[in-house]
Amino acid sequence: MKRNSVKRALCIALAGVMMFTMTACGGGEKSNDGSSGKKTKAEEQVFRMTLGEEPTILDPYQIQDDNAYNISYAVTEPLFRIAGEDGKDWEPGLATDYKVNDDATVYTVNMRKDAKWSDGTPITANDVVYSFQRVVDPNFASPKANDYFYLKNAQKIIEGEMGVEELGVKALDEYTVEFNLEKPVDFFIDCLKTPGWAPIQQEAGEKYQDLYGAEPENMVFSGPFVVSEWVHDNSITLKKNENYWDAENVTLEEVQISLTSDKNAIQGMYEAGDLDIQRIGTELLAQYENSPELRQEGRLSVSFIEFNPRVEFLNNIKIREALSIAFDRKAYAANVVKNEELAAYGMIPYGIRGTENGDFREQQGDLVKDAATDPDAIKRAKELLDEGLKEIGKTKQEMEDFLEILCVDSEGSKLQAQAVQAMWKDNLGLELTVTPMQTKMLIPMLTEGTFHCVIGGANTASYPDASEFLSFIYDEGKMDDPEFNKLWEKSLTQIGDERIETLKQVEKYVLEQYVYIPQNFVENNYVVSEKVDGLNIWPFGAEYDLKNVVMYE
């Protein structure tokens, strides 16, 4: 009975809402991956796509937005490329192979000798060294300089205590680079696979300084494509890079990118045949449900409810647990995210390396409980809430008056928050109000700890490693808990399965505190024309990998 009323409440909350970006559905079969022998290659090898909005810049060391990463990965070749199932493997890029020492602190990378920049000059180890010295330079002031803290002395250089020449990136000879790391990082090759670690040409970098990548003229390319035209706020055109080291295996001649986010226009263009791919929201999912064009790909991301354990009411663990149990993740995922399988019962999504090369999430199982996994959950939640309130000597009414629930001011986030709000009301009889707020106002509140509760916080990993989902908790220092700190710091000194084992304990410990309440994992839905073959969509780093795309008639 109770479950039904939850669902009904949800349906009411959902009715009439048209737009919602985060999406999903089961399975995960790649309908356009792998080739079929019968089709004939198109004469015009042109791939047409859209990206949400103008990339801020195409310099890999200043990029912060996903749109720019997508283009960056196509035009600036990293040392290694993302490969294999879920992108866990690597294949050669500018480098062919590497050696690592026993404690995973020194990586020696061998670069290929035939790689050239688009202007025909050779790509050498000096370019790599230059690229990293540039990004940690405090005068360069990269907004993501902290991404390179893994490199030895990077933090001290950024803080102005050392010169850039002290950085742990050295050229052993013209084509060998040695990376010295601050602490053991056994997934370091995963970093070198992502677009943010791809070297840029020293000459161009020195010439254009921080305007490198602001215009196509201010760039030299090393990837399968070059940026041939960039009409700001409108479109970007890529052409095949004839000087690319693997140019013979690149079939695509041109990529036309429209920089538009208007959903109706994009859908119209796809219908009219002006686009070869579109990313769709849940509102279009039904239309393409049985189409071979639909493709669903996971993204290494988790969204969660976050409590501030330092404010009244939420400083009581029983109250936090009650709120966590009263949130039915399965019903939420099925109704809001449109895919029950994306219900998150942990902080770390599927697709992350576990011990013995298994899957982290599968090994950890469901770490949180709710009505979907435990029939007595609601009863227990009510008891916990009452006990908690009794302990602090407050009433439900006082809690309702005091607590401020925040969410991001977007259609999708408001929808999520409404669903959670409805569940707390139905299951606990708590009527809490939700206030939507702009992200740029929300972030200072989160970092300064001046909030009560935020629904729909999200964490997206740059690399397929469990630490990516937990590090922010330690870095922000909000979970001021010696046990947690001890475990986390232990993980930083370990490598291999030992480290993953510790991270499993960290995840479990964090979830037992009920400060972060996992909501759902993320999957994106794409509609890809059947003319397209060889398009890889990765769960981290760049979304689209255009290198192997071939267009058929």
Place this chain on the structure above:
Amino acid sequence: MGKYVLKRFGSMLITLFLIATVTFFLMHLIPGDPFALPRDTPEIVRENLEEKYGLDKPLFEQYTIYMKNLLHGDFGSSMKYKGQTVVGKVTTGMPPSALVGFGGVIIGSIIGLVLGCIAALNNKGKVDYLVIILAILGVSIPSFVFGSLIQKIFGVDLKLFPIQGWKGVSYVVLPMMTAAFTNIAFYARMLRTSMLDVMKQDYTYTAKSKGLTKTEIVKRHMLRNSLLPLVTSFGPMCAGVLTGNFVVEKIFNIPGIGQAMISAIQSSDYTMIMGLTVIFSFISAIMYFVVDILYGVVDPRIRIAG
């Protein structure tokens, strides 16, 4: 006249100065900064960035630096999109916005005025009601709905015009139609009301009793007098056109100035917000000035006091 122009120019400068000052401080009151750093960014990274852009200095010092640069004609460049200067953005963004906007105003006003005139002359007739309905639709259907609708009809189904983009003449048609649609309604409604008012004036009766033909009355007495309120609306209208139409630009992916302004505000791109605000205010001030002069031309009874 010369003295009047000088006086207006002086007050315009003061207005611009006030606008720049108020915007500067208001903008810094909004929480957040142009860097959009993720939540786990260490303090040192933020500090380095703030130092680079001079945001670590006291606010008043930042203000004096900005105003000094402004006096030298230096509007600065975007903090979000590196290498894009404010002046560059205006020179590349304003022509597309102006083309679509003025096209929309011209087409919209011609059709609208004709419709409004016919409606007024057929007061309470079938045509009148038809125009009123059209006007209500034009005002109440938001341009993102109308834009998407004609995109679907003319772009997707009939394939007559490109759906979005900015690569040639054919790309202008649909956005211009969208911009015109609201204008048709606006002008039709306005002229109709104004003309109905004029029709009841004594001079219209006089003209009738003089035995003038209907066309003569409409042309010489009614139209001229009923256009006066429209002239007032022309100033803000032109300023609005030059400063872009965010909705139309977004739907049709036009690299216009309206999109630039909205995205600057959303991302707290301080230099861009300041630069565009000052330039937009300047344009508005000039337009109001032109309208004042135009009054005298349209209605000789209005004289500008020296």
